[in-house]
Amino acid sequence: xxxxxxxxxxxxxxxxxxxxxxxxxxxxxxxxxxxxxxxxxxxxxxxxxxxxxxxxxxxxxxxxxxxxxxxxxxxxxxxxxxxxxxxxxxxxxxxxxxxxxxxxxxxxxxxxxxxxxxxxxxxxxxxxxxxxxxxxxxxxxxxxxxxxxxxxxxxxxxxxxxxxxxxxxxxxxxxxxxxxxxxxxxxxxxxxxxxxxxxxxxxxxxxxxxxxxxxxxxxxxxxxxxxxxxxxxxxxxxxxxxxxxxxxxxxxxxxxxxxxxxxxxxxxxxxxxxxxxxxxxxxxxxxxxxxxxxxxxxxxxxxxxxxx
Amino acid sequence: xxxxxxxxxxxxxxxxxxxxxxxxxxxxxxxxxxxxxxxxxxxxxxxxxxxxxxxxxxxxxxxxxxxxxxxxxxxxxxxxxxxxxxxxxxxxxxxxxxxxxxxxxxxxxxxxxxxxxxxxxxxxxxxxxxxxxxxxxxxxxxxxxxxxxxxxxxxxxxxxxxxxxxxxxxxxxxxxxxxxxxxxxxxxxxxxxxxxxxxxxxxxxxxxxxxxxxxxxxxxxxxxxxxxxxxxxxxxxxxxxxxxxxxxxxxxxxxxxxxxxxxxxxxxxxxxxxxxxxxxxxxxxxxxxxxxxxxxxxxxxxxxxxxxxxxxxxxxxxxxxxxxxxxxxxxxxxxxxxxxxxxxxxxxx
Numbered sequence: 300x301x302x303x304x305x306x307x308x309x310x311x312x313x314x315x316x317x318x319x320x321x322x323x324x325x326x327x328x329x330x331x332x333x334x335x336x337x338x339x340x341x342x343x344x345x346x347x348x349x350x351x352x353x354x355x356x357x358x359x360x361x362x363x364x365x366x367x368x369x370x371x372x373x374x375x376x377x378x379x380x381x382x383x384x385x386x387x388x389x390x391x392x393x394x395x396x397x398x399x400x401x402x403x404x405x406x407x408x409x410x411x412x413x414x415x416x417x418x419x420x421x422x423x424x425x426x427x428x429x430x431x432x433x434x435x436x437x438x439x440x441x442x443x444x445x446x447x448x449x450x451x452x453x454x455x456x457x458x459x460x461x462x463x464x465x466x467x468x469x470x471x472x473x474x475x476x477x478x479x480x481x482x483x484x485x486x487x488x489x490x491x492x493x494x495x496x497x498x499x500x501x502x503x504x505x506x507x508x509x510x511x512x513x514x515x516x517x518x519x520x521x522x523x524x525x526x527x528x529x530x531x532x533x534x535x536x537x538x539x540x541x542x543x544x545x546x547x548x549x550x551x552x553x554x555x556x557x558x559x560x561x562x563x564x565x566x567x568x569x570x571x572x573x574x575x576x577x578x579x580x581x582x583x584x585x586x587x588x589x590x591x592x593x594x595x596x597x598x599x600x601x602x603x604x605x606x607x
Numbered sequence: 608x609x610x611x612x613x614x615x616x617x618x619x620x621x622x623x624x625x626x627x628x629x630x631x632x633x634x635x636x637x638x639x640x641x642x643x644x645x646x647x648x649x650x651x652x653x654x655x656x657x658x659x660x661x662x663x664x665x666x667x668x669x670x671x672x673x674x675x676x677x678x679x680x681x682x683x684x685x686x687x688x689x690x691x692x693x694x695x696x697x698x699x700x701x702x703x704x705x706x707x708x709x710x711x712x713x714x715x716x717x718x719x720x721x722x723x724x725x726x727x728x729x730x731x732x733x734x735x736x737x738x739x740x741x742x743x744x745x746x747x748x749x750x751x752x753x754x755x756x757x758x759x760x761x762x763x764x765x766x767x768x769x770x771x772x773x774x775x776x777x778x779x780x781x782x783x784x785x786x787x788x789x790x791x792x793x794x795x796x797x798x799x800x801x802x803x804x805x806x807x808x809x810x811x812x813x814x815x816x817x818x819x820x821x822x823x824x825x826x827x828x829x830x831x832x833x834x835x836x837x838x839x840x841x842x843x844x845x846x847x848x849x850x851x852x853x854x855x856x857x858x859x860x861x862x863x864x865x866x867x868x869x870x871x872x873x874x875x876x877x878x879x880x881x882x883x884x885x886x887x888x889x890x891x892x893x894x895x896x897x898x899x900x901x902x903x904x905x906x907x908x909x910x911x912x913x914x915x916x917x918x919x920x921x922x923x924x925x926x927x928x929x930x931x932x933x934x935x936x937x938x939x940x941x942x943x944x945x946x947x948x949x950x951x952x953x954x955x956x
Contacts (some may be wrong), residue, residue: 504714508708508779509716511666513729527718600718602720
């Protein structure tokens, strides 16, 4: 597994270079005038243009610009926004909030989703099963901003149970409802995945063997059925963590959370190129690492999978 | 019932149905048999004849629903099992009766090591520590002649070859030293040389430990070597029962005869050379939701008469003691011996 991990880590290099170059090229290379609209209604002053051209190496060919940017990035310098703020400061402010929100969402997905799936998967057809199937279908069908806006309006504005706008440094408790909104879709998928997986394994030969050995029902279900059934669920959860670490533009927008999703969204809107490239570079690495962890975890859970 | 004529296992008029309403399939229609300590009863029959359902009902691992036990009794050392509570049945499983399944690859849990799965029984039924249980598991693997048992005990089922997996399965079944072992097609999924090894191993372990063995198979060749008695099943009934020698010498049911004719025999080839002809039984086993009226075998039987379509022939003693057959003309067949072909499309030569 060591060699496999090393190989996968090496693969990160070309993927990282490719994606960052692509983003860099797209945002700097495509616009004719990077200063359009930067100075309000007027044209920018020559002094400002000269300073910015110097800061972003705009006189160099695009590839050289990119290489200079990359060089700085590798020393930990994410560059500055047009207004002069360090991009690394922006990320340092926003990313902890995104991570917190993602973890809350994943925890909700895992606990409620798996519980609902196990309950229905073991019991089989009946009232609870129908309830879960219908409610998950509703969650899958509803767009995130609808659940978000409805919950904010009902719980935040009308009932006053939560603050409709999350403060700058939110606690876990304040992120519960946003996390629920963010995780709702995956929660529904996890409930269904767990249910199907358990139903398949319930009639598996090895479960019958476990019963024939005279093990208690608790052990048959808890040890022989659950472990096998949860392998695909854990994999799904792992990928979801990777995706959620990339921020949640809609959920952050609805609840006014200052996470990485909103940051990159505003960066794109304001054509703040350094912000966009810097964050995307970071997110690419996080996503690739999350996928690698999932693949390794998969091999740990299922001994039939071996990488070498 | 006195202790003297108490069998290790006795199945009495067992009836099982699957499904409900019009699609109800009568899978077992009054199966009776018994096994004593140290003896081997072979249950022979085609796919769908009810062999596996019989085994599962005895073990108490039949899926209900869709299965439904509608009558009969299963007695273990005189104790009625069908009415017993689930906890009592669980305690008997593994301890008193154990089962070997056909496909060891799917019957073993893929995500736990072979040793873990054997050790489970020592841990949870004998209260052994994890470590001691693993040592015992390795001893069990050694008992079924898996080389390097100490190392292999930590391996996973997919790392074992087919024959080794089946040995591990046997080790698992024998872990708690049960008095009754039910082997459901234990060698069918294996190639022929490995089949022979597995059957030999089973036979040896049975003799050493005095275990009663129910050997479920569709392979006459396998049965001939190891079985003391043979029960032939067809459409959820036992249609013939005899000790092995009698059954081979004087089969009383055309179906038994047909089974024998559909198996190639070495002596056929020796005497007749290329002239040895396989005579398969024509037709297919009946659908269990529409078992033919009268004798269930009559649509496929070359000797069927009017009486066969009207009356179900009872299983009764025909000639030798303990030789029972369910055919209206069983006495005739027994008297004639085995040379009369079961089908009329006789090929000369």
